Amino acid sequence: MAEEHENHGHSIAAWTLVGLMMLGSVFIAFGVAFGRHSLDIVGVVICVVGVAAGKILAKAGFGAPALQAPGKQEHHEVSTQAQTGVH
Incomplete structure (x- = not known):
């Protein structure tokens, strides 16, 4: 289970997004408070x-690579198997 999420959020894109969202939230909070x-x-x-x-x-x-669920096949692989009859 840990292997599925070992790369979760560990990217420049994720940290940039979260950092700017937090900074914006601080500005909004001060704007509401004052x-x-x-x-x-x-x-x-x-x-x-x-x-x-x-x-x-x-x-x-710069984002984390997409993870494929175990046991899932790509769409083109499934269509190739259906065409050839080989499973």
């Missing part, structure tokens, strides 16, 4: 930038 809407807006912008940065970094190859 009644400053400008801090709320800055926090929301930072959160949106964090999500975009995480997605862009993941697409650029």
Whole structure:
């Protein structure tokens, strides 16, 4: 079971996304606490930038590799087996 999640969240994309989301959340929290809407807006912008940065970094190859569930086969492998009759 531990092998399935050994790479979970250990990527530049994940840390960038989480870091920017936390920073944005702090700005939003201070904006709510002190009644400053400008801090709320800055926090929301930072959160949106964090999500975009995480997605862009993941697409650029800085994300964790996708894990395939044990026993699952790729779609093209299944269709090849169905065509040839070999299982």
